[in-house]
Every structure is written in C-alpha cells, then in structure tokens.
C-alpha cells in the first residue's frame with residue numbers, strides 16, 4: 001500500500017490512549033451546562049463555540065504554568081458527583097467515537113472536594129461514569145489518580161489508588177507545574193506504591209529536563225514517563241545516521257520505559273517547537289518505546305486520531321508505524337498481561353490488518 005493513512009481511516013483504527021486528563025477533555029457544551037447548574041459564574045464566555053476557541057487559544061502560550069491556568073474552569077464545574085459522573089460518561093463516549101478501544105484517563109481527586117465531596121466519593125462517581133459509558137459505547141477505560149506535585153497529599157492519593165485498584169483505578173500519577181517541584185518530594189508515596197505492587201507514571205521531562213526524568217526513574221521507580229520529551233537532551237549527534245545515547249537515555253531505551261508523548265500539548269507549552277521538530281521523530285527512529293497521546297483534548301483542540309494524522313503529515317508515517325505506536329501503548333498499559341495480550345491479538349492486530357487491506361484494495 002502506498003497511500004498515507006487518512007484522518008477518516010485513522011478514526012476507524014483501534015487505538016489506545018494512555019495519557020489523557022479527565023479535566024482536560026470536557027465538551028464545551030457540558031461546561032456551560034454544568035456551570036449554569038452549579039452557579040459557577042467564572043467562565044470567560046457561555047457560548048460553547050467561543051468557549052472552545054478560548055480554551056485552545058489560552059493554552060497556546062508557550063508556558064506550562066499558563067497552560068494549567070485554564071483548568072480552573074473545568075475543575076470549577078466538576079465539584080459534584082453528578083457532574084463527575086457525566087464528564088466521565090461523556091469522555092468514554094467521545095473516546096469510543098474516535099475509535100479508542102482502551103484508555104487510561106487521569107484526574108486529581110483532591111481538586112474536586114471544594115463543595116464537600118470526600119476523595120472516595122470523587123473516585124466512585126468517576127468510576128461509575130466510566131463503567132456506564134464504557135458499557136454503552138464499547139470501550140474499556142481504566143483511571144489513574146493524580147496527585148498535584150505542588151501539594152502534599154500524594155500519600156493519601158496513593159492510598160486511594162490502592163484502595164480502588166480492583167474497582168477500576170489502574171494506577172497513580174503526579175502532575176502540575178514541574179519546575180521547582182521535583183518528583184522526589186513525593187518519594188514516600190512512590191515507595192508505598194512499590195511495596196504494594198502498584199503501578200505509576202510521573203509527568204517528567206516536559207517543562208524541566210534530565211534531572212526530573214532521572215529522579216522519576218532512578219529515585220521514584222516510575223513505570224512510565226508522562227511526556228519525557230527532554231530525554232533527547234541526553235542524545236548527541238541527533239541528526240547523524242548514528243546518534244549517541246548517554247547513560248540515562250540508554251537506560252530508558254534498554255529498559256523499554258514507555259514515553260507517553262503528547263505532541264500537540266508539547267507545542268502549546270513550549271516543550272517542542274513544532275510537530276515536525278518534535279523529539280518523537282528521533283525517538284521513534286531509535287526505537288524507544290514511544291506512545292502517542294492527547295494530554296488534554298479540550299485545551300489542545302485535538303483527538304487521538306487527529307494527533308496521529310498530524311504525525312502522518314509531519315513524518316510520513318504509514319499504517320505500520322501507527323500500529324507500532326498502538327501496540328507499544330497496549331504493552332505499556334497498567335492492566336494485566338492477559339488482558340493486554342487479548343486486546344493486541346484480538347482487536348488491534350486484526351483491526352489494523354483490515355485497514356491495511358482495505359487501503360490496498362481501494363488503491364488498485
């Protein structure tokens with residue numbers, strides 16, 4: 001097959017998403033509804049179309065800190081169990097309609113307790129929304145509970161992750177401003193999770209460089225890296241036929257540590273100059289375990305299919321590349337090995353095979 005995958009065909013591919021924030025993916029219409037119901041009057045506009053534009057424009061600042069400011073409005077309307085259930089349900093629906101078959105969606109329970117919900121009530125509402133949305137729309141969604149790295153509640157959130165591990169919480173994460181908040185601030189939480197045989201990922205190497213990645217892996221024991229783009233700082237002769245990996249980059253590649261890359265978000269926060277110059281091109285060429293993700297579909301104005309389509313346009317990727325990213329993601333998921341294998345062999349490979357075959361037929 002010679003044709004490049006089109007956006008329409010990519011939408012039909014069975015895709016896997018590991019890095020997506022629940023509070024970064026609301027429908028603008030839902031934000032307006034929820035704000036009205038809750039008496040939240042802080043929205044910059046109550047017109048859903050204008051609100052959509054406002055989010056993408058306000059997020060396009062070149063700074064992670066400014067990017068994160070926009071979350072005050074999504075978090076602001078997600079303060080009741082009903083709102084959380086609805087947002088989770090719609091998230092499952094939207095991802096399924098984009099052809100995602102397995103997703104891990106994260107959010108910070110501690111941000112949703114302003115009107116008196118307990119952490120457990122927050123988690124239970126989100127789990128209910130995903131269970132129902134997943135059933136109705138045919139998608140499996142696991143959740144990651146996130147602790148905010150500038151706060152001091154990570155141990156509590158880690159305990160929450162373990163308490164709900166058999167009910168749909170598949171892992172733990174830390175997020176928020178990276179510079180000034182190294183992952184080792186939360187070492188006790190990570191050590192606890194390791195003792196509990198639990199899984200976690202850490203946002204690292206997005207707005208700060210190698211020390212953040214090094215700590216996340218070698219001090220905290222992260223299973224995966226959220227973004228991890230700055231790992232390229234440990235690679236020299238990048239444009240040559242034989243780039244040279246430093247010890248940390250070699251460790252990440254040798255150990256097959258998954259990189260949850262989010263190209264559009266990285267361009268917005270200044271972690272990459274453009275999609276074409278995004279480190280994903282080099283890292284894919286060097287066979288790091290790269291995965292493709294959306295981060296925040298609302299703020300970044302992007303779906304997983306669109307994220308893939310941008311990579312196809314920038315790097316000339318074909319179906320084999322897209323399948324490789326997808327299998328990488330499925331291998332790196334926090335659910336059990338048997339379930340991952342079943343999705344790879346029963347859903348992903350047959351789905352991509354059919355798309356490749358259809359593509360060949362239409363072109364001959």
Ligand SMILES: O=c1[nH]cnc2c1ncn2[C@@H]1O[C@H](CO)[C@@H](O)[C@H]1O
Pocket residue numbers: 021022023024064068071075106107108111146175176177203206265295296
């Ligand atoms: O790219 C990111 N880097 C760091 N933190 C983020 C990013 N996107 C979202 N959040 C933060 O994670 C919280 C829980 O979902 C969000 O409220 C936001 O503050």
Ligand SMILES: [Zn+2]
Pocket residue numbers: 019021175203226295
């Ligand atoms: Zn993120």
